[in-house]
Amino acid sequence: MPELSFFILLQREFTIASRCTQQFLLPVFFFCLVVLLFPLGLSPSPELIQTIAPGIIWVATLLAVLFSLDNLFLEDFEDGFIELLIFSPCSLPVLLAGKVSGLWLIIIAPLLAISALLSVFLGLPVESLSTLMISLLLGTPILMFVGAIAAALTTGTQQNSMLSTLLILPLYIPVLIFASSAVQNAATGLSASPQLYMLSALLVLTLTLAPVAISSALKIGLSQ
């Protein structure tokens, strides 16, 4: 019953999240603060802020996802949960995909709400809002799954967060480029569909390959 095991892990993430809500809201606060820093660091001029708004939102999203992935597997690793998963009859990639998807579902709703609000603050036209939402929906799972690979790779080592950041960020570049240029196009009244198609292609590629990479990376960490 591989489908079922996927949902069990997904549900488990929700259970954990409901017990410590704060931990899962922190990335969203972090997101707000990063966005706030840009106007303060540059200038309050609306034209400038509006032109770089897609970039700001996407850089902030990227950092928030990074932040939420920090020590993704560490707790499960230390209390032996990952070992249980490895020895379970269900396929490990499916189980881990369930875990990461659960985390994504928890984070995405507040992130969507808050970025809609902030896009108004940053002066993005209302027409581009739907594109922003779609790009977030397509882009953040990629960020999550790719980030989970790096989190899994660093689980077995002593140094965690800085190292996984160094490993992940280069791999985030395509998402950043396509997503922010989609929003940019939408803001200037152009069609954003090429970028969104690209993001969808990347999403499919990531969803197919990343779980396998995550599971083999975790096995290495376990053999340490």
Added chain:
Amino acid sequence: MILVNWLNKIASPQRFYLFCGKWTPWLSLLFFILLSLGLYGGLVTAPADYQQGDAFRIIYVHVPAAWMSLFIYIVMATNAVVAIIWRIKVAEVSIICCAHIGAYFTFLALVTGSLWGKPMWGTWWTWDARLTSELVLLFLYLGIIALYNAYEDKRSASRAIAILTLVGVINIPIIHYSVVWWNTLHQGATVSKFDKPSIDTRMLIPLLEMGVAFSVYFFISLFQRARNEILQREFNSQWVKELVKEKSNA
């Protein structure tokens, strides 16, 4: 069949160690011959470029270094596949050696590119698609090295970087094309002066010679580094003990 047999033989760390030792002097000789031919051709006989004058001569170190930075990643990814599927020790060792050499070449490609850009574009750095993706490549190499150093057990470390290398090899084309797209989107006016429809053979031949010379250099350095790693990993085996005894007596 002969090739498979040969590969089976060479996959043993001891055989590979001896193989590297035997070939290094010959490769060094080849390297110096090619290097002197390439340098003489590039710096002396090649005519000055009609547009860039003598500044184009940086091509003879810049372009081979950039080629090598990609070529080494391909070699590294091949080793990663072999290391993951067959768990061959020599392949595991080679990955990290490749990463170090690749980082050196990528760094060189960036710095020489910048030194070429200064007289040609007027700035040390532009957000040109190739320069940017080369910079990303450097970070990929550095990430691989950092991950390797973070693990205590070197066999696990090798398998971890093998996975990271494969993730990278899928991503490199995507990163490259996304950066190209980003670049054409934002600064369509930049004229890439490197795109030449035709190149004089007197210019091209030294370039190829330097390219081959750098690849030979890569194998020399790979062999040296792999020998070091193998000695460290196999320190407890009989052949290493005998070899070390021999060396310390000599």
Added chain:
Amino acid sequence: MRDFIAMGGYGFYIWTSYALTFFVLAINIIISRVKRRQILNELSNFHQTQAPVKDE
């Protein structure tokens, strides 16, 4: 000869990039040679301390 060094005014850039390239390539080889000597020394010491235990 002077023309050769001046490289049509681009001498600085050309010679810096060539010097840097060969410096880095040389350093890379030198580092691994030094490391090899260190490893051989360390292993030789290590094996000598190990050897008596094995003989007994």
